[in-house]
Structures are given as C-alpha cells and as structure tokens.
Amino acid sequence: DQQVKQNSPSLSVQEGRISILNCDYTNSMFDYFLWYKKYPAEGPTFLISISSIKDKNEDGRFTVFLNKSAKHLSLHIVPSQPGDSAVYFCAARGYSGGGADGLTFGKGTHLIIQP
C-alpha cells in the first residue's frame, strides 16, 4: 500500500516558467511533509518542509502548499532554472512505518528544465 504517491514520473518545464510537482498521500495521521532533491549519483538533499498545521511554506524560489482536505501537497519552483533539473522526492512523517523516524517516501518525479 503506497501511502505517499507521486503520480508523475517526469515533468518537463521551460526555463523561467513555473514548475509544479505534485504529491498525494493517504494517511491522515501524517504530521510533517518534506521535499528532497536528488541529482544523479548523489544522495538526496533536503529542500523544504511543511507542518500539517500549515498550508504554505516559502523559501526563496520554492513554495510548498498543503491541502489537507484533499490530502495533497505541491512544490512550486519559480522561476525554474537549469540547475533545478533533478529527481524530487516527496516524503511524509506519520510513525506508521518508514523506520524509527517514520518517513515514507514517494517514488520521485524527474524534473527536466529545458532552455
């Protein structure tokens, strides 16, 4: 049972435009959501997070939106830059699996920024 779903394996966006990456979840007990960015042959790096008590968190070009009623979150990147090309993982914490700290990851979305 996949509790965190990223239904788009890849996304292509033109440089300078907005990139929107989506993530859906099924467990209403998740209390924290995170986005990680991963380049090939490197470990994922933390990008931005949001608590379940908030609906928006912004950090520079990156904004995460949380819609709890729809069990949906999205990552907005604006403007998109070539260096944003990477795989983006959505993760959620809920102490229902995912190890001692309870993080469950989606399968990732490969974002490609086209010049």
Next chain:
Amino acid sequence: SQTIHQWPATLVQPVGSPLSLECTVEGTSNPNLYWYRQAAGRGLQLLFYSVGIGQISSEVPQNLSASRPQDRQFILSSKKLLLSDSGFYLCAQTRAGPVGYTFGSGTRLTVV
C-alpha cells in the same frame, strides 16, 4: 555539522560474491541510521534502520543484512550477491533540528 561518509562510490561485483558497504557519521551521537536502495523506477526503498548499537530493524525480506558495531558506523552486507541487488544504496541519519534526514553520497552497486 553532521556529515555522512559512504564508500565506495561505485562497485561492480560478480553474482555470488560477498558485499560490505560502510557508512560512518560525524558531528552527532546516537543517531538513527538508515539504509535505502534506489532501484530504477522504484524510488527510495527503506531496507534497514537502527536506533542504537546492535539494534537492527529490517523493513523488507531480502538477500541483505545490516549491522551496527559502533554508534556511528552502519554496515550493509551480503554473503552472496544476486543480480537483483544492483542499485544505488544510500545511508541516512536523522538530522538534528527539524524533521528530516541527512543522506550520504551513495554507492552505485552493479552485480554482473
């Protein structure tokens, strides 16, 4: 600051050979440690986690094992590798402060 060291960066091993991947952490004590595998098209799969020395929890049945001989050392092993063990292996630790992990740089394992 917290740092995770993983080695080797790449590894090519024949089927049936043993495996030992090492992960060490710096800048923290008593971390929760994790082994993940990223296989093609399958995202990040949690393999093992450890909350302390000698304490290992396995998330999925498989051909691999893990050990934590010291507080800051986490080892992933296999006695006989299978082709299906190929993938990108990542070590991670819980980071201090906000929720989330710090990942190592990973090991690309190819079993031939």
